[in-house]
Amino acid sequence: MLTIDAISKTFNPGTVDAKLALDHVSLTVEDGDFITIIGANGAGKSTLFNAICGSFITDTGTIWLNDRNITMMAEHKRARYIGRLYQDPMRGTAPDMSIEDNLALAAGKGGWLSMVSRRDKQAFRDRLALLGMGLEDRLKQPVGLLSGGQRQALTLLMATYNPPQVLLLDEHTAALDPATAEKVLALTERIVTENNLACLMITHNMQSALDLGNRTIMMNAGRIIDDISGKKRRKLKVEDLVERFKEAAGQALDTDRMLLGT
Ligand SMILES: Nc1ncnc2c1ncn2[C@@H]1O[C@H](COP(=O)(O)OP(=O)(O)OP(=O)(O)O)[C@@H](O)[C@H]1O
Ligand SMILES: [Mg+2]
Known part of the structure; x- marks a missing residue:
């Protein structure tokens, strides 16, 4: 289980380039939870992964992996417990x-x-x-x-x-052709289910966000603005998801880059 409690991160603090990328984000991911994450460019999705992996120490908050407080743990040590995939297939091998x-x-x-x-x-x-x-x-x-x-x-x-304790997937099929992406997604689902992993998957594909996993969170401006699971989620269509985002964020998703699915 991964427990994130009120973590924040400001890049370039005290300068004109200061950017609040994570704003008191809290999230609990149970073992077996497969959470899809959506949000516009710059919402803070990858930064959330970087915080979990320890690419930087957060300005506030705590991160727990099972009973271990990893808030201050070095990145290479966390890597033993955390699996991560990026968009670029050239990384990781x-x-x-x-x-x-x-x-x-x-x-x-x-x-x-x-x-x-x-x-x-x-x-x-x-x-x-x-x-x-x-x-x-x-x-x-x-x-x-x-x-x-x-x-x-x-x-x-x-x-x-x-099997890692947490698996983080950052648009890991975005660079693949649709048929291959489908295969890799099916495999992802299988591995997560068979190993009862806690998994977070960032995607710009709204259909995948709903088809895979058991929970979907939306991020905007460094915050989690919606968290959908259960029956509510099962009934949701891509249009509903886009609409919910608009309501929660106060602005439309940049649908140009979003794959609205088939
Ligand atoms: N190392 C860094 N230094 C300065 N600013 C950064 C750094 N990393 C991220 N940011 C800024 O933090 C904000 C969040 O970036 P992040 O990469 O987390 O967005 P994202 O939600 O993953 O977007 P995308 O969908 O485009 O991948 C952006 O404004 C980005 O420019
Ligand atoms: Mg990103």
């Missing part, structure tokens, strides 16, 4: 290393082939087969040869190989 070596690293085998047993290799193959992309037959190939979608799917496998 080492291009010159083989698929096998990348997975070995993710599995905590240090990337040394000598430490990868035959059983490990079979486990890698089994997991790769779940992707339905034929990667299980390409263990020795460098990751740099993979397509963006294949690479992002592999990154997802790696980030969850040893």
Whole structure:
């Protein structure tokens, strides 16, 4: 469980460029909660992830991961408990290393082939087969040869190989073609459900925001302005979501960049 209590962050404080990016944000994410996050550009979504990961120490508030107060914990230490994916498929994998070596690293085998047993290799193959992309037959190939979608799917496998306590997905399918995005989203759902992970997924695709997970939050100007779950959410259509945003934010979503779904 992730508990965020009243965290704030101002960039460039005391200057003309001062920007209040997080304004006393509070959020509780239970294990098994799969929360989709929507909001306009600059709403503070990625900054919220950066705060959770420890890219900076927040100005106010506390962050708990289960019974551990991680508010002051160094980023590299938090990385043990937190899995994160970005929009860019080039992040999160080492291009010159083989698929096998990348997975070995993710599995905590240090990337040394000598430490990868035959059983490990079979486990890698089994997991790769779940992707339905034929990667299980390409263990020795460098990751740099993979397509963006294949690479992002592999990154997802790696980030969850040893299930993290929280999984943060920052528009992780935005750069993929629709068919591949669909595959990666299906895999995301499967991994989150099977491991009962606490997951937060930022998306600009309103349909995905409603289709995936069990809860949707809206962010605007550094604050959470709406939090929808249960029956209310199940009945919601994309138009309703856009309308709710307008009411809560006092302005329309920048629908140019928003994918309103099909
Ligand atoms: N390192 C930084 N230094 C200064 N300002 C920053 C920094 N990181 C983010 N900001 C500012 O904080 C605000 C929130 O940015 P953030 O990246 O969290 O938005 P976002 O909701 O993820 O938007 P998008 O949908 O475009 O990804 C923006 O005004 C941004 O310019
Ligand atoms: Mg962002």
